[in-house]
Amino acid sequence: MTLQATSFESIDDSVSFLRGQFIAGFSREMCWRRLNIERIHDMVKENEERFYEALAKDMNKPRLEAFTGDINPVLEECNIDRLVKERKVKARNGFSSGTTTVRREALGAWNFPLQLTLIPLIGAIAAGNTAIVKPSEIAPHTANLLAELFPIYLDDAKYRVVNGGVDVATALLAHRFDHIFYTGSTNVGKIIMEAAAKHVTPVTLELALSLSPKMSTSPPWPNALLLANSSTACVAPDYVLIHESLLQPFTLAFQATVKKWFGDNPKNSPHLARLISDRHFDHVAHMLNHRDSGDVVVGGDTDRAQRFIAPTLVVNVSPLESTLMDDEIFGPVLPVLTYRKLEDAVAYINKKTSPLALYIFSNKKQDIDTILSSTQSGGVLINDTMLHQSEYALPFGGVGHSGMGGYHGDKTFETFTYERAVMAKNLRLEALNRFRYPPYTSGKQSVLRMVLSTHPIVYYYKLRRVGIKVNAFLLFLLILFIRLRRR
């Protein structure tokens, strides 16, 4: 199915119209924000079946995966009802208020087309912005469906869908936005940040192209969610690091699990998704078939016509391997590397760019702590995979090449607002200000020194935290002193 692209003129119109709407203040009305978020909830819930259909057409996504990966997260996030809070800050006369940014552009991704497009949108609406949403063209059915439903459910004056390919995205980026939220590949992330630099627009980038290592220091391990969604999740465990003594039991367990889930012939199982496009199929097949090292012990079959790749385990991969290990696989192929000492495993992880997620399967607290303090990653999940992404109590984001900024839950709201510090002084007590005005004299300087820096005696006193009795005594002395002076 072809994607109905939005024309360039209407893009220009949309952008300036939405900015005008924001300045007029409509999108910032609290009840308005709530209403539109509820409408997104309705839009997804009422059209659930149509979304399942679109996702199935786009990538043969099984219903359960569509539910947990796309539909439910969106419905859950709509329950977030954080509006503007004014925080009183412990200062003399200061308080900060979260205010809102103007138009923000969300560029959606194709692997979880609903979730990755709508969740940032919900946050943006909650923050009081107007928004342009550009779903990924690689999932055209879902994109078209969104374009159809948006004007029906949401306020078209504030939230619009723009569809199209690279040329449309480029045209959009030429405009000035107040924030750009992008989910996708590292390479495009760089292009977007560079375009944003022209207008000094802050960006939030949720990127792929970093390998999410999964480390096992000791059993037990659940044979986890590796193959869900045909491993096209940016946080899917990309490769496994396991102690050499545990390789055999792990391989056997993996084999058994694949058989249990998908039967003897995974190709016939309706529960295994396909790859989304020929290009992606070729990419994964190439990595698998042209690797430098490693033996395929489970799976390995591919079928281009169906864009099918069997759940595949490749063991004995060399640490120097590049074809299989230099790029994110984004497919159901799992390389396994073994290590002898934990430091070697950590060193290997650190050689690569910071991943979006790090998974550690272990019951030994010390191992876990060592790994945590000597590596860097967007997030960490211990003894499971992928679920931390759906737990929106935790901020989700990358670091280094896996992205910048974060979202989920409260963090989404934070991302789309900026903190504006407001300090209120009054026009009285002007006499005190004499000391800061020119002409600068040494007398004024010493007064200023006293006022600005905490006097050493006071600092020492505070540090010692003397008790009440001493305080009372000192106060008594002070009063005595003043009275004596008066006499």
Add this chain to the structure above:
Amino acid sequence: MPSFQFTPLAAIQGLGKELQTTFRSGVTRDLKFRKQQLKAMQQLLEENSDILAEAIHGDMRKHRMEAMLEIIPTINECKHLIKNLDRLAKPKSAKAHYAINSMDKLIVRKDPKGVVLVIGAWNYPVYLLLDPVLGAIAAGNCVIIKPSEVSSHTAKVVTELIPKYLDSRFYRVVNGGAQETTALLEEPLDHIFYTGGGTVGKIIMAKAAQQLIPVTLELGGKSPTVVLPDAVNATTASRIAWGKFFNCGQTCVAPDYVLVQKDQVEEFTELVRNAIVKFYGKDAASSDSYSRIVNERQYDRLANMMQGVDPVTVHAVGENNREDLFIAPTVVAPVPAKGHPLMEDELFGPYLPIVPVDDVDHAIDIINMRDHPLALYVFGDNKKQVDKLIDNTRSGGVLVNDVIIHVAEHGISFGGVGPSGMGSYHGDNSFNTFVHERSVMFKPSGMEKVLAARYPPYTDDKVSLIRVLFAGLPAAIHAKFIAIFKFIVTLRRVFSS
């Protein structure tokens, strides 16, 4: 101007990689080490405040008092970070939203990013350079310190002092101009903090994009000052004049232009002129409290701005002198909101345009015509009008009834929005800017049976189980019971198969 050495390019190339390696050693992560380095910084500032003030004076004839007003807040920030480091570095706990995650431990760690580059500015060469450096150190990073080459005296002093107090394995000073900065931007860095002008800010962000390095940009803008009718008095005039001519107007949050009710323009102009004379005397050039323009380039820029301005509107207190880099404190009134050379770019100099307005709405329109500024100043007691101005405009920060001093108050964050910058710092934010918030979720390895419902083969039974686990139970009580009952039945069915 002393000839101080630029760092040779050969020394710059590879510096990032070297610091990445030393960062891996984990020494800077240790809280005790960080506190020790921060205390050393505090000593550096306290023991050398005279030397630093002298250097700043050498750079732009800034009076010692004004230099103090930038050194002391730096010391205070240092003390704040030392005192609060334990609290700031502690991982935050989070409470799970999903029922099935309720037995998990959820924390958000504050991990240092790695190697941070801090690029300072010349107008407050100590504060704008070292304040972010303090935050970066407190957050556990290795830091490359790049002072502005325009304030060369201060850069020289900083270059000499830092290695004496800080551990050179992790904290280095690099000096240079555009070429050296470009070389630095090609190094593997984890965060770039830049204070300066918008043009260079954009170049830095574009370069950072090539390596996906996050940036904090503290830029500038035209900070509007609104004087409401009830606030036209000597106090307001003094405060605004102080803020405007402090450091000869070369402050990113200086009150750029003033908006006054049109029938009060003359009165206010007079009040400001009186304040100027009170501060600097009839000839500001002979007052040692008045600083100078930093160099010829800036002087020429400012002198050219005045071309084509009607001299009748110009009230200067003194004669400009290029050799002395002296520009007199000048009030220009009335100035139209559009089409006037003083209303184009950020002034960054000792000119104070006074723009007549009809009312608050008119003032709002004028402010919104321009890019979002770094600060908005409002003088007045009428809360409704003040709130209206704040709500209908956007700015990095707001200060009511005074100017500039909100910068030193590190209880609140300081940063820009839109063209005036992105990101913020000061106080706690100085720490938070330089850490990566890393979510960690600990799942116990029990509960596997229940979670097995999410594994293939996917059946309708499993779908309904997952629905309950993730989406929760329906609200109505009787529906809840039915759902729980169904859940248990399905659970047994699924796991007995």
